[in-house]
Structures are given as C-alpha cells and as structure tokens.
Amino acid sequence: METEKIVEAMRECVGATDVVGNAVEMAHHLIDWRKRHSGVAACVVFPRSVEQVSRVLAFCNANGIKVFPQGGNTSVCGGSVPDANGSSILLNLAKMNRIVELNAADNSVTVEAGCILADIQQAALDADRMFPLTLGAEGSCQIGGNISTNAGGTNVVRFGNTRDLVLGLQVVLADGRIWNGLRTLRKNNSGYDLRNLFVGAEGTLGIVTAASLKLYPRPCAKATTMLGFHDVRAAVTEGVKLQARFPSELVGLEVISRSEFEISLKHAAKTRNPFEKTPEWVVLVELAATSGSSEALTDQLTDYLRGSFEEGTIQDAVVASTEQQRADLWKIRHSVTESNMKEGMGLTHDIAVPTYRIPDFVEQAGEALARHYPDTVPVVVGHMGDGNLHYIVMFSHEHWARISDKPRTQLELSHLLYDIAAGMGGTFSAEHGIGALHVPEMSKYKDPVEVALMQSIKNLLDPLDTMNPRRVLPK
Numbered sequence: 001m002e003t004e005k006i007v008e009a010m011r012e013c014v015g016a017t018d019v020v021g022n023a024v025e026m027a028h029h030l031i032d033w034r035k036r037h038s039g040v041a042a043c044v045v046f047p048r049s050v051e052q053v054s055r056v057l058a059f060c061n062a063n064g065i066k067v068f069p070q071g072g073n074t075s076v077c078g079g080s081v082p083d084a085n086g087s088s089i090l091l092n093l094a095k096m097n098r099i100v101e102l103n104a105a106d107n108s109v110t111v112e113a114g115c116i117l118a119d120i121q122q123a124a125l126d127a128d129r130m131f132p133l134t135l136g137a138e139g140s141c142q143i144g145g146n147i148s149t150n151a152g153g154t155n156v157v158r159f160g161n162t163r164d165l166v167l168g169l170q171v172v173l174a175d176g177r178i179w180n181g182l183r184t185l186r187k188n189n190s191g192y193d194l195r196n197l198f199v200g201a202e203g204t205l206g207i208v209t210a211a212s213l214k215l216y217p218r219p220c221a222k223a224t225t226m227l228g229f230h231d232v233r234a235a236v237t238e239g240v241k242l243q244a245r246f247p248s249e250l251v252g253l254e255v256i257s258r259s260e261f262e263i264s265l266k267h268a269a270k271t272r273n274p275f276e277k278t279p280e281w282v283v284l285v286e287l288a289a290t291s292g293s294s295e296a297l298t299d300q301l302t303d304y305l306r307g308s309f310e311e312g313t314i315q316d317a318v319v320a321s322t323e324q325q326r327a328d329l330w331k332i333r334h335s336v337t338e339s340n341m342k343e344g345m346g347l348t349h350d351i352a353v354p355t356y357r358i359p360d361f362v363e364q365a366g367e368a369l370a371r372h373y374p375d376t377v378p379v380v381v382g383h384m385g386d387g388n389l390h391y392i393v394m395f396s397h398e399h400w401a402r403i404s405d406k407p408r409t410q411l412e413l414s415h416l417l418y419d420i421a422a423g424m425g426g427t428f429s430a431e432h433g434i435g436a437l438h439v440p441e442m443s444k445y446k447d448p449v450e451v452a453l454m455q456s457i458k459n460l461l462d463p464l465d466t467m468n469p470r471r472v473l474p475k
C-alpha cells in the first residue's frame with residue numbers, strides 16, 4: 001500500500017493529530033538510543049486507547065502492513081526501531097500512560113503500557129509501597145517495553161525479573177482481538193499461562209496495552225557499601241557470602257571492573273572516586289528493610305564486613321552514611337552506559353553464567369581477547385547476584401573507524417565470547433532480549449526444538465507475520 005494511503009488509514013483509526021508522518025518529527029523514533037540501529041516507516045502512530053490499538057492492528061493485518069511496536073526506544077539490541085522497508089508503521093504507546101488503579105491493600109497497581117517506569121515507581125512510593133523494577137533507563141523506558149523485554153535491572157537478586165512482577169496483562173493480538181487478562185490474583189491455575197507468553201515476546205506476538213503489577217512494602221531502612229577487591233574471584237566469593245548472610249535484605253549486588261569504574265569516573269559529571277587506591281574489582285552492595293533504621297542496618301552490615309576484612313577477602317570498603325553518599329555511589333554505577341559511549345565503541349555482550357562461574361568466564365574471555373583482539377580493553381559491569389555480566393569489548397573510536405568489515409568483526413567477536421558462556425551452561429542474552437541484533441545467535445545457541453516451538457506459537461498468534469517481523473526468531 002502507498003505511504004499516503006497508510007497514513008490516511010491510520011488517521012481514520014486514531015485521529016489525525018496522533019499520526020506523525022513528516023520526516024523531522026519521526027526522526028528520533030527511527031533511530032535507537034545509542035544511534036546504532038535505524039529504519040524507515042510510513043508513519044508513527046500514537047494510540048490513546050486499547051480500542052484504537054485494536055483498530056490499527058486489524059487494519060494492518062488485513063492489508064499486509066507490518067507493525068513495529070515501540071516503547072521508550074531504549075532497547076540496546078535493535079528491537080525498538082523499524083526495518084528499512086518503509087511501508088510499515090511504528091506503533092508507539094507513549095499516549096497510553098495512565099495509572100489506572102493503585103490498590104495499596106492489594107499490593108497492586110494497574111497501568112497502561114505507555115507509563116514511564118519512573119512514574120510507576122513514584123506512584124508506588126506516594127502510596128507507601130514500592131515497585132521494585134529499577135534500571136538505568138527508568139526515566140525513559142515504558143512498562144510495556146519492560147514487559148516485552150522481560151527487563152532485569154539492579155533489584156533482580158531480591159525481586160526477580162519483570163516477569164516475576166506481572167500479575168495480569170491486556171494484549172491486542174495481531175488480528176485486532178483484545179485479550180483481557182488484567183487481574184491481580186496471586187493464584188490462578190485455570191489453564192495455560194498466556195501471560196508469560198507475552199512477557200519477553202518483544203512485540204512479536206501482540207501489543208501489550210495494560211498491565212497489573214505487584215507492589216511491595218516501602219523500605220524504611222537502607223544500607224549501601226562499595227567494596228574493593230584484588231580479583232574477581234574474591235569479589236564473587238564475598239557476594240555469595242553476602243547473599244547467604246542477608247537473604248531478605250540484599251536488594252543489589254553489582255560488580256564493576258576497574259576499567260569500567262575508571263571510564264565512569266572519567267566521563268560522568270559529579271562523580272568522584274570514593275577509594276584512595278582504585279581496586280581491580282568493585283562490588284556495590286545495597287540492603288533494604290521494612291523495619292528498623294538505616295543506621296541500625298548499616299551497623300549490621302559494617303559488623304559483618306569487619307569479619308571479611310579480618311579474613312583478608314576485602315581490600316577496601318566505603319560505607320554510605322547519608323542519602324547523598326548513597327546516591328553518589330549509585331551514580332557511578334548508573335553512569336556506565338553513557339560513559340562507555342563517550343569512551344569509544346563498546347561492543348556489549350549481555351551474558352549470564354551460573355554465578356560461581358563468573359571468575360572462570362572473566363578469565364577465559366580475557367585470555368581469548370588478548371589472543372585475538374589485543375588492542376581492545378575488556379570493560380565489565382554486571383548484576384553479580386544473577387550471574388549476569390555486561391562484558392563490553394572497548395575499541396577506541398579511531399580503532400573502530402579503521403575496521404573495514406564491522407558486522408563481521410562484531411559477529412566473530414561475540415561468538416568467541418558466547419561460545420565460552422555456552423560452554424559453562426550460560427546464555428548470550430540475559431536481560432536485553434534478542435531484537436534484530438541477536439537473531440543469528442538464536443539458530444546457533446538455542447535448542448532447535450525450542451526454536452521450532454517458538455515458531456509454532458508465532459504462527460498460531462500471528463500467522464501473517466504482521467508483528468515485529470524479523471525480530472527474535474530466525475528464518
């Protein structure tokens with residue numbers, strides 16, 4: 001169908017003001033946050049209700065128009081922008097951003113899919129509750145995007161991934177049918193679990209239009225420390241011990257290599273090195289509790305750390321004694337993505353292995369890099385408690401500019417690292433998803449029966465391949 005006709009049809013579905021078809025206004029929707037993936041579309045459509053989404057999908061499905069769903073466009077694997085075809089539409093949920101109902105007694109909140117994550121967190125706090133999903137992009141990403149990528153973040157060690165926080169969903173299917181699975185029940189064994197099919201489906205099976213989410217009591221006490229270690233093995237050993245000592249209080253356990261730590265301090269404004277001598281590995285620890293005071297929790301943590309100091313596992317430690325100090329320590333952690341972009345071309349590998357294998361992975365990956373890519377620097381930041389490392393291979397901007405076949409270099413390098421992770425029972429995509437970037441790895445690393453089953457589900461729910469084509473599934 002011609003572009004003009006598509007735009008006209010979309011205006012009939014959602015109203016003229018909620019369809020953007022001019023190049024200037026569309027531009028920032030067509031390129032991803034890190035400016036690595038871009039595409040073309042006939043228009044960007046901003047529905048305001050589930051009925052409008054239904055109308056749009058029914059029309060597109062019946063007329064062979066592909067639909068690329070978009071949330072906050074913070075995907076780091078090329079999942080949030082359209083392909084190069086140009087005769088598709090981009091469906092952005094930004095105008096469906098209402099908090100529909102927050103029920104503190106039920107510990108639940110029901111929201112439209114375009115709600116910004118930070119707004120949901122704030123609404124929960126205002127009601128003396130907490131929505132525990134937290135990640136660097138929380139000021140921009142939408143809950144529909146979080147659900148569709150099953151986002152992880154820094155609280156997974158205690159509260160699980162997004163999947164563990166979703167109680168119910170409303171979804172519009174490719175043919176326009178609306179599935180109303182919005183409920184806040186904690187138990188419901190009445191047939192197949194459709195909800196979990198759409199969590200992590202990256203928009204390939206339908207559009208998530210609303211969700212009911214779990215809330216938790218708001219913590220009143222926090223304790224935060226940054227620990228320094230001589231090597232990654234000592235860091236992981238200490239992390240495992242902390243998990244055993246504070247099983248209900250430990251909410252954050254982040255690991256940072258010296259190279260990443262220094263990049264963050266170099267590029268992020270208003271950060272300063274809390275250590276006198278920068279350690280080789282840094283672990284950021286956060287405890288939270290719903291009773292007692294921050295002072296008492298911090299005392300418990302420092303008492304415990306004293307023992308580890310005496311044993312010699314910890315090289316250095318900085319304990320936050322004010323809210324500002326706590327924020328300053330987290331600022332270093334949360335600034336890594338933007339700082340890495342300034343430092344050079346960082347190729348990110350979002351791997352996970354069983355936590356106890358992290359030191360082996362770091363060692364083997366470091367050796368492989370030194371052998372095959374000696375002019376690069378390994379830069380590591382990760383959610384240690386989940387066995388999830390962002391293993392970034394940093395090329396200087398000049399070095400990257402000199403590489404003639406960039407896609408090939410990227411593929412060979414990533415397979416070198418993914419082979420090591422796979423050999424340890426790990427994965428090539430822990431929390432970022434597949435998007436367009438990791439489709440080749442699906443055939444190489446996933447069980448063929450698993451991929452075939454996924455394809456059957458896709459064929460059942462979206463037989464005409466209307467939704468997010470060429471994402472997630474290999475041909």
Ligand SMILES: Cc1cc2nc3c(=O)[nH]c(=O)nc-3n(C[C@H](O)[C@H](O)[C@H](O)COP(=O)(O)OP(=O)(O)OC[C@H]3O[C@@H](n4cnc5c(N)ncnc54)[C@H](O)[C@@H]3O)c2cc1C
Pocket residue numbers: 033068069070071072073074075076079080093113134135136137140141142143144145146147148149150151152153154202203204206207208209337338431432435468471
């Ligand atoms: C600074 C920074 C830090 C980050 N930290 C983390 C982290 O710690 N953990 C983590 O897991 N991720 C992280 N990410 C990645 C990213 O923020 C997450 O993947 C996030 O969940 C994407 O949400 P979004 O709204 O931006 O979705 P988008 O990027 O717009 O879309 C992501 C995918 O979901 C689909 N989609 C979006 N909305 C819908 C919908 N309503 N229905 C159906 N499909 C939809 C899109 O088609 C696409 O496939 C980070 C990104 C940045 C830039």
